[in-house]
Amino acid sequence: MGREIGPVRLEMDCRCPKILKQTIAWKRAQYQRTHILDLFLPDWTRDLIETLYTNCFERPGLQPDSPVGGSEFSNESLRGICSVLWAGDQPVATHIGMIEHGRLHYWFPAYDPAYARYSPGTALFTEIIRKATSHGIHCVDMGYGEQPYKKKQTGTTTDVFHGTITDSRWHRMAFAAEASMIQALKRVPMKETVKRAIRTINPSAGIKKLK
CATH class of the missing domain: 3.40.630 (Aminopeptidase)
Structure with missing residues (x-):
């Protein structure tokens, strides 16, 4: 170059x-x-x-x-x-x-x-x-x-944890359900190919808007 x-x-x-x-x-x-x-x-x-x-x-x-x-x-x-x-x-x-x-x-x-x-x-x-x-x-x-x-x-990797703090039981249940679904999707074969196919149709898929 x-x-x-x-x-x-x-x-x-x-x-x-x-x-x-x-x-x-x-x-x-x-x-x-x-x-x-x-x-x-x-x-x-x-x-x-x-x-x-x-x-x-x-x-x-x-x-x-x-x-x-x-x-x-x-x-x-x-x-x-x-x-x-x-x-x-x-x-x-x-x-x-x-x-x-x-x-x-x-x-x-x-x-x-x-x-x-x-x-x-x-x-x-x-x-x-x-x-x-x-x-x-x-x-x-x-x-x-x-x-x-x-x-x-990279030479070093670390774990990253995330979660939610709330006094709402329903909020905790909803967050747990969403987290479980995401983890299940991550184990799906060819997940990257599926995500690219979805975003070819809908480029904004996965975007969360600020409230």
């Missing part, structure tokens, strides 16, 4: 709103191509990303044209981050995530399909890992899920 397109470099903390929007567009296009649930379909998801991304501009002494870098990541509370892998002057892969006290939550990696043969997504992740320590990042959290790429790229 460096030889055919241009010098490859990582911009760990890009503050360009156009790049943020491009990342979301690439990710949504990927969801549509692969018939995977479009997590950006609800308005609140996009609003959350925008809010996290603009959080750092509200901190005293930090201006939009003054990127944060170095060991400051290790001391920061929660805020959004957008990383870009450049080849020459072309953004070939990007990632939207969250920084929290030196922990990078790896959320939405995306890439330009025009450069797919160079595996830009893998190259982006590799560069982030390579330069993480110098930016004060001591851990990259791949988040909940059992996707093969996560198992391939």
Whole structure:
């Protein structure tokens, strides 16, 4: 990629709103191509990303044209981050995530399909890992899920528990029934093929709206 397109470099903390929007567009296009649930379909998801991304501009002494870098990541509370892998002057892969006290939550990696043969997504992740320590990042959290790429790229896995607290017996029963049904569906053979078929017909299947 460096030889055919241009010098490859990582911009760990890009503050360009156009790049943020491009990342979301690439990710949504990927969801549509692969018939995977479009997590950006609800308005609140996009609003959350925008809010996290603009959080750092509200901190005293930090201006939009003054990127944060170095060991400051290790001391920061929660805020959004957008990383870009450049080849020459072309953004070939990007990632939207969250920084929290030196922990990078790896959320939405995306890439330009025009450069797919160079595996830009893998190259982006590799560069982030390579330069993480110098930016004060001591851990990259791949988040909940059992996707093969996560198992391939992680060295440690942990269990994630979830549940509900309520004084309503019927609410507890409904939650238990829903959880049992989800676990049963996860054991169904070819579940991913079935989910993609459903979302081909109804792209919003599985989306829960905020009340």
